[in-house]
Amino acid sequence: MSSSIQKLPRYFTYELFEKVFMEVIEKLPQDFYSFSYLGSSVENRSIFGLRLGHGDLKVLAWSQMHGNESTTTRAIVELLENKEFFQLLDNISLYIIPVLNPDGADKWTRNNAKNIDINRDAQELSQPESLILKDAIDFFEPDLALNLHGQRTIYGLENSVLPCQLSFLTPSADPDKRVTPSRLQSMKLINHIITDLGDLPKAAVGRYDDAFNIYCWGDYCQSQGIPTILFEAGHAGEDYSRDHVLELIKESLMSVLKNAPMIKDIENENESILRAYQSIPAVQKNYVDILLRNAPSINGTRDIAIMYHEQVATGGLEFIPMIYAIDEVSILYGHRTIDLAKEEIFQNDLIIEDDMVVTSESLKISSFIK
Ligand SMILES: [Zn+2]
Structure with missing residues (x-):
């Protein structure tokens, strides 16, 4: 596929996103995707859903529910131009909601236009953006949810001098943080990402804190038995445009889609999956x-x-x-x-x-x- 399309910078206006996204979609094979308008944000910006592939395993991914976390949206748009990415969709139906919080994306704020954190609204559903995500989850009934975020520059890792450039979490399903089957399945995929990424020279991958909060979408999905992975695109060195971590996010998403078809085979692996997951160093604000x-x-x-x-x-x-x-x-x-x-x-x-x-x-x- 041609790569003549303009790339999204770290900050992009909603107009630029819409233009680039539409250009990318127009180049997709017609029988392979469906595209829909899901509703509007508080300030009336459109929120879109894109379905790709016809496989049995259903993967739902949403990005930028926090407006100032654009790296994963950029990764999705770039993957839509990547042949290898499409080869991974043979057995998968992928449903993507890019830029769930377009008002915040435009103003570069975490919260939406009513100053509500959408990621604390999974129970009250007080915002139009939250209702759109809830409808998508109810309608699509995903086998796997990918909750795509970006993190601030304050994170390093326990017992390490390295900055945390990327972190992952399988959110808890209950206050006791029990290791439920859906958590184990998500852990298995996270372990694969870590292996597939290999060693990063000057940064590292961390495990995000799993304190339970039912008002967060990842915790809500997990409590419903949907295996869920939180992605956090982080920072290292002088990568303030986050171009380098963007590449790592793309690799991580490819890894998840490659390994997702075996998500349910966790029998006899429980101990080793848990051990490998717990050996990922915890993120620390240092x-x-x-x-x-x-x-x-x-x-x-x-x-x-x-x-x-x-x-x-x-x-x-x-x-x-x-x-x-x-x-x-x-x-x-x-x-x-x-x-x-x-x-x-x-x-x-x-x-x-x-x-x-x-x-x-x-x-x-x-x-x-x-
Ligand atoms: Zn976030």
């Missing part, structure tokens, strides 16, 4: 964007943790460095760590504004647009 160690101040040297605030700007997203914490012992690493006790280029030019925005010309800390 990273920030920039960690300034030993910054001189009137009251001694301090460790200053800086996080980028992301906002929509002309030409993409603006990343604004802001103070996040000072001398916080749980923060161990920065995607950039600068020890000012050893750093010779520092010219004592750290500027901290009243709104906590930080700049330093000598350290090259400033806002940038990606």
